[in-house]
Amino acid sequence: MAQTPVTCPLCEATCGLAVTVEDGRVTGARGDAADVFSRGFVCPKGASIGALHHDPDRLRTPLVRRDGRLVEASWAEAFAEIDRRLSPLLAEHGRDAVAVYAGNPSVHNLPVALYGSVFFRALGTKNFFTAGSVDQIPKHFSAGHMFGHPLTIPVPDLDRTGYLLLLGANPLVSNGSLMTAPDVRGRLRGIRDRGGRVVVIDPKRSRTAEVADEHHAIRPGTDALLLFALVNVLFAEDLVAMGDLAQHVAGVRQVGALAEPFTPEAVAPVTGVAADAIRRLARELAAADRAAVYGRLGTTTQEFGTLASWLVDVLNVLTGNLDRPGGAMFPLAAAGQANATPGRRRPWRSGRWRSRVRGLPEVIGELPVATLADEILTPGEGQVRALVTVCGNPCLSTPNAARLSEALDRLEFMVSLDVYLNETSRHADVVLPGPSPLERPHYDLLLYQLAVRNVANWTPALLPTDLPQEWETLLRLTAIVSGMGPDADVAALDDLVAAEAARRAGLEPAADRRGPERLLDLALRAGPYELTLADLEAAPHGVDLGPLTSRLPDVLATESGRIELAPEPVVVDVPRLRAALDQVPNGQLVLIGRRQLSSNNSWMHNIEPLVRGRNRCTAQLHPTDAARLGLVDGELALVRSRAGEVEVPVEVTDAIRPGVVSIPHGWGHDVDGVRTAVARAHAGVNSNLLADETLVDVPTGTAVLNGIPVEVVAAPRA
Numbered sequence: 045m046a047q048t049p050v051t052c053p054l055c056e057a058t059c060g061l062a063v064t065v066e067d068g069r070v071t072g073a074r075g076d077a078a079d080v081f082s083r084g085f086v087c088p089k090g091a092s093i094g095a096l097h098h099d100p101d102r103l104r105t106p107l108v109r110r111d112g113r114l115v116e117a118s119w120a121e122a123f124a125e126i127d128r129r130l131s132p133l134l135a136e137h138g139r140d141a142v143a144v145y146a147g148n149p150s151v152h153n154l155p156v157a158l159y160g161s162v163f164f165r166a167l168g169t170k171n172f173f174t175a176g177s178v179d180q181i182p183k184h185f186s187a188g189h190m191f192g193h194p195l196t197i198p199v200p201d202l203d204r205t206g207y208l209l210l211l212g213a214n215p216l217v218s219n220g221s222l223m224t225a226p227d228v229r230g231r232l233r234g235i236r237d238r239g240g241r242v243v244v245i246d247p248k249r250s251r252t253a254e255v256a257d258e259h260h261a262i263r264p265g266t267d268a269l270l271l272f273a274l275v276n277v278l279f280a281e282d283l284v285a286m287g288d289l290a291q292h293v294a295g296v297r298q299v300g301a302l303a304e305p306f307t308p309e310a311v312a313p314v315t316g317v318a319a320d321a322i323r324r325l326a327r328e329l330a331a332a333d334r335a336a337v338y339g340r341l342g343t344t345t346q347e348f349g350t351l352a353s354w355l356v357d358v359l360n361v362l363t364g365n366l367d368r369p370g371g372a373m374f375p376l377a378a379a380g381q382a383n384a385t386p387g388r389r390r391p392w393r394s395g396r397w398r399s400r401v402r403g404l405p406e407v408i409g410e411l412p413v414a415t416l417a418d419e420i421l422t423p424g425e426g427q428v429r430a431l432v433t434v435c436g437n438p439c440l441s442t443p444n445a446a447r448l449s450e451a452l453d454r455l456e457f458m459v460s461l462d463v464y465l466n467e468t469s470r471h472a473d474v475v476l477p478g479p480s481p482l483e484r485p486h487y488d489l490l491l492y493q494l495a496v497r498n499v500a501n502w503t504p505a506l507l508p509t510d511l512p513q514e515w516e517t518l519l520r521l522t523a524i525v526s527g528m529g530p531d532a533d534v535a536a537l538d539d540l541v542a543a544e545a546a547r548r549a550g551l552e553p554a555a556d557r558r559g560p561e562r563l564l565d566l567a568l569r570a571g572p573y574e575l576t577l578a579d580l581e582a583a584p585h586g587v588d589l590g591p592l593t594s595r596l597p598d599v600l601a602t603e604s605g606r607i608e609l610a611p612e613p614v615v616v617d618v619p620r621l622r623a624a625l626d627q628v629p630n631g632q633l634v635l636i637g638r639r640q641l642s643s644n645n646s647w648m649h650n651i652e653p654l655v656r657g658r659n660r661c662t663a664q665l666h667p668t669d670a671a672r673l674g675l676v677d678g679e680l681a682l683v684r685s686r687a688g689e690v691e692v693p694v695e696v697t698d699a700i701r702p703g704v705v706s707i708p709h710g711w712g713h714d715v716d717g718v719r720t721a722v723a724r725a726h727a728g729v730n731s732n733l734l735a736d737e738t739l740v741d742v743p744t745g746t747a748v749l750n751g752i753p754v755e756v757v758a759a760p761r762a
């Protein structure tokens with residue numbers, strides 16, 4: 045049976061799958077042993093890509109609301125309805141009256157990644173929201189201000205490092221994030237086989253912590269304190285050793301001064317990590333000849349997300365590990381890497397505008413989704429009256445989900461580009477489906493910019509579809525919001541998009557290609573390896589472009605041409621952290637999240653093989669907390685926060701730090717008006733009913749999803 049190589053688009057690991065199709069049905073998906081990057085690695089989600097493709101609930105026609113109900117409609121009817129409702133609204137209230145929420149899969153979907161921005165630019169709204177503000181925005185913020193571009197994010201050189209300090213990341217389950225690396229388990233084993241060491245900082249003894257050499261169960265939200273204490277020790281013990289890096293770094297002395305109050309003794313009672321352990325970690329980090337510090341979701345979606353993200357790279361710099369093999373390095377992708385051209389210096393800016401109601405800052409053109417409901421519910425000039433969601437399910441993935449859900453019902457008009465009728469799209473007036481991952485071409489334009497090895501892999505659409513490709517849908521929406529109406533010539537619009545991309549690249553677009561293929565071909569030809577799409581077509585298992593290489597100083601785009609170790613927009617937040625030093629833990633329980641191997645945020649719970657078995661949506665509690673609160677494993681607890689409450693089964697486990705409750709996000713499928721039968725039967729609860737939209741990382745407005753104060757009691761018996 046013929047197996048076709050396909051890059052899995054479901055998470056950041058970019059694994060190669062070998063997919064078998066018989067008589068139009070997908071009958072198998074395994075790891076592709078010939079893939080140049082993943083070499084056969086696969087996870088349960090990738091193996092279920094066929095089940096996703098054949099899911100009978102996956103939408104195959106547009107839905108339009110008629111007399112209050114979403115009913116199937118033709119594409120022409122759907123676009124006509126959008127034009128009829130959206131165009132007058134834009135004319136009367138202006139661009140900002142229409143908000144956008146773009147979710148996580150828009151990064152994993154090449155047509156949406158390329159043409160979403162065309163539509164968003166044409167719409168021209170300042171009310172642009174994405175899942176980034178419940179995720180990685182603090183890292184863009186710190187990287188932008190330190191290195192000059194928000195996508196100049198160093199990744200740990202996993203395959204050559206000898207010491208890896210991981211904070212708030214569980215790549216054995218998540219398969220890595222802001223670190224494209226299939227088979228993290230194998231790569232961590234490699235570190236240990238080389239005689240190296242892996243240290244994990246996490247309130248939970250996660251699967252990654254279990255395979256590490258050392259684990260510290262930190263109190264949620266206190267990573268910046270711990271990291272500052274490591275910096276403090278480096279200065280106090282004269283362990284700052286930047287080597288050749290020093291000539292490229294500004295602000296070192298300022299960082300030393302800022303670190304002074306954060307001694308190991310001062311942070312120990314707040315972080316829960318002992319002072320002597322902190323001191324030892326700092327010495328080990330300094331002594332290791334190839335070390336990398338890496339922080340992920342647990343360090344970004346918390347009270348001090350920006351400071352923690354910054355301090356991770358401060359440590360990489362002070363130990364001389366930035367940009368050297370085995371340290372934290374800057375990838376150089378074959379296409380689309382914004383920092384590939386040296387010498388482009390202009391100060392990167394954030395906070396260019398602020399949200400109307402709460403004054404939260406713009407970062408990379410986005411406003412924090414924690415305030416989307418405010419913008420819809422608060423009347424006045426500039427109020428959001430309509431919303432377009434693209435690959436997003438904010439009703440399950442953003443804080444105070446109940447309030448947002450209510451807000452969506454107050455909108456004058458809503459459109460969802462989504463493959464399911466789910467918790468969010470059920471609020472829409474028009475739902476536009478896209479093809480399955482096997483029915484569209486794929487190339488990981490963004491993720492290769494964060495890969496631990498430079499690779500490039502192209503996947504043409506494997507299966508035919510009757511659905512329009514999402515780039516065509518997005519161009520039609522572009523036409524509507526540009527006043528060209530729903531019947532505009534999409535092919536001509538696409539020619540314009542390609543001509544503009546070609547002009548910027550100084551190249552001629554390929555005459556025989558269109559859509560994403562034509563744009564990707566241009567990006568590859570303009571890229572540092574001068575590949576063409578034809579080169580990638582000739583290499584179905586991918587092209588290996590080698591290990592990461594040093595890129596300083598060319599990669600820097602700050603005004604000074606140096607690494608700004610103490611950028612003003614970041615360090616202004618240090619006094620807030622300083623105040624946290626005096627906040628002795630008061631015994632209040634705090635909520636954190638967790639990811640699960642067979643789960644993908646909120647949207648793959650309709651795939652039966654992935655939800656089979658026991659209920660995984662539980663509140664994990666330490667035995668001492670369970671005993672104190674009279675909670676019994678398997679029985680229901682009532683968890684309450686300022687924002688809301690949920691009833692959820694208790695799972696007692698000593699893997700979790702005392703004082704901490706963990707509930708996974710993305711569940712809570714038991715709502716009316718959805719068409720996801722399997723997910724509804726495995727509903728779980730929505731942990732974002734508890735997440736408090738008023739708690740944010742101050743510099744960026746990113747939501748605090750880890751470290752939410754909660755109360756837990758036994759649920760009253762029905």
Ligand SMILES: Nc1nc2c(c(=O)[nH]1)N[C@H]1C(S)=C(S)[C@@H](COP(=O)(O)OP(=O)(O)OC[C@H]3O[C@@H](n4cnc5c(=O)[nH]c(N)nc54)[C@H](O)[C@@H]3O)O[C@H]1N2
Pocket residue numbers: 146147148149153175178179341434435436437438440441442461462463464466468477478479481637638644645646647709710731732735749
């Ligand atoms: N409490 C808590 N909340 C969290 C997190 C947490 O750790 N804790 N994590 C946060 C993070 S990191 C993220 S990224 C966000 C994710 O937040 P979102 O991006 O809002 O949510 P997803 O669950 O990824 O939903 C993706 C949506 O896209 C649809 N979709 C899937 N594929 C396609 C496609 O090809 N085309 C189209 N048009 N639609 C598609 C799905 O049906 C689903 O509705 O959640 C965040 N929320």
Ligand SMILES: Nc1nc2c(c(=O)[nH]1)N[C@H]1C(S)=C(S)[C@@H](COP(=O)(O)OP(=O)(O)OC[C@H]3O[C@@H](n4cnc5c(=O)[nH]c(N)nc54)[C@H](O)[C@@H]3O)O[C@H]1N2
Pocket residue numbers: 055056148179211212213214215217218219220221245246247248250262263264265266267340341342343346636637638639640641642643644645646750751
């Ligand atoms: N299987 C699966 N894979 C996924 C996803 C999924 O839903 N399922 N989602 C994808 C997405 S959108 C993303 S962004 C990535 C995220 O990938 P990761 O960043 O690896 O995310 P998590 O697995 O949520 O790991 C976060 C860890 O932080 C810990 N933590 C919580 N609070 C704190 C804190 O205050 N300090 C510290 N040090 N640790 C803390 C949690 O206990 C958890 O172990 O995963 C992606 N991959």
Ligand code: SF4
Pocket residue numbers: 052053054055056057058059085086087088089090091219226
């Ligand atoms: S780890 Fe990610 S990319 Fe790899 S098979 Fe699983 S979902 Fe797909």
Ligand SMILES: [Mo]
Pocket residue numbers: 148175179
């Ligand atoms: Mo994410």
